[in-house]
Amino acid sequence: MSVIRPVLEGAIGDIADTRTVTDTLGRSLRDLRVSVTDRCNFRCTYCMPKEVFGRGYQFLPQERLLTFEEITRLARIFITHGVQKVRITGGEPLLRRDIERLIEMLVALDGLQDLSLTTNGSLLAKKAAGLKKAGLRRVTVSLDSLDNAVFKAMNDVDFPVEGVLEGIEAARAAALSPIKINMVVKRGVNDGDVLPMARHFHGTGCILRFIEYMDVGTTNGWGLEDVVPAGEIVRRVDGELPLEPLGPNYRGEVARRYRYRDGGGEIGVIASVTQPFCGSCTRARLTAEGQLYTCLFAATGHNLRDLLREGRPDEEISTAVRDIWSGRSDRYSEIRTSQTALRPKVEMSHVGG
């Protein structure tokens, strides 16, 4: 083995023992969510409402997005600080051209244990096989209703639910498993779909996860009355399809897991409003233009792109990441009130949910 290595490689080797970074509340850094575009072809009312993200909205130009090389370099540095799982998000990540190439680059990273992607499913029928071939392990598909009228009203671009179901089928055929289905439940809008969704995915191997409606971003007009508490969701499902609780797969898992007593598989509830999990949150979030956020509900991020583009060495970027994480004290969901809901917060289309 040669002792002469490129400077950047050497730098990473030197910082590999810094894996134990923890924040002011003792939380480790284990997950990195990477948004690869701020664009989406849906206009879901709770995320990118048309009134805000209309025809005149200025999305980021290509040169402001992190390149795949920049994302991979950052991911490698994050792994040295303990990141084990990377999730690709957006916007809609399948709208980033050649996303398959990024997947190839990320799966090649030493130390990465899990790589997944969250998608609205609209392009999955076309892309599932290619994603699998590139090395993606699994996908999470957002789907808020099986009722075409409700689904179209929620995505607000007239996209039919069959298109997403075809995408899920393609993901299954490509063995992108386990497939998780994320359903945001908003009272009076789609809470009538809780049981139909549970019935539909029961016995399919897909893990359906119900997400309490949250006050993400600044545009969705959230109120506590819109939230269907996870406990209520579980009771509703359990009333027809009996459930029993499961333990977490790992510390910090956001979903509370249940399995059907009849062996029909598993569901989860993500109760960030009624049962916040800030205390075990190990997630960092990187926007498409390289801003690092340590909370989904933060107002500001930390600019890593400038460090990359100023030609700073890995050690310096690594130190910046460590300092940002060590200084982290956010726990928004534990202090949420109707007043905090009005605070300025990063848009979900930037930070990737």
Added chain:
Amino acid sequence: MTYIIGEPCIGTKDASCVNVCPVDCIYEGDDQFYIHPDECIDCGAWEPECPVQAIVPDTDVPPEWDSYIEKNRGHFV
């Protein structure tokens, strides 16, 4: 949504739009590019990329580009 690529593309053919299209629905013609109306998913990724603002929705074509509506349509029949 159907998009029309108009006059500014001729002689330009910068192809930045092709380079960002996630679904490869922008096709090269002799003198300009064309967007396939059925393959396009309306993501608008080309918006900040086209250096000559040659792409418009077919509902919003300036009168001087009228002939391009037929020209774009004709490319895919």
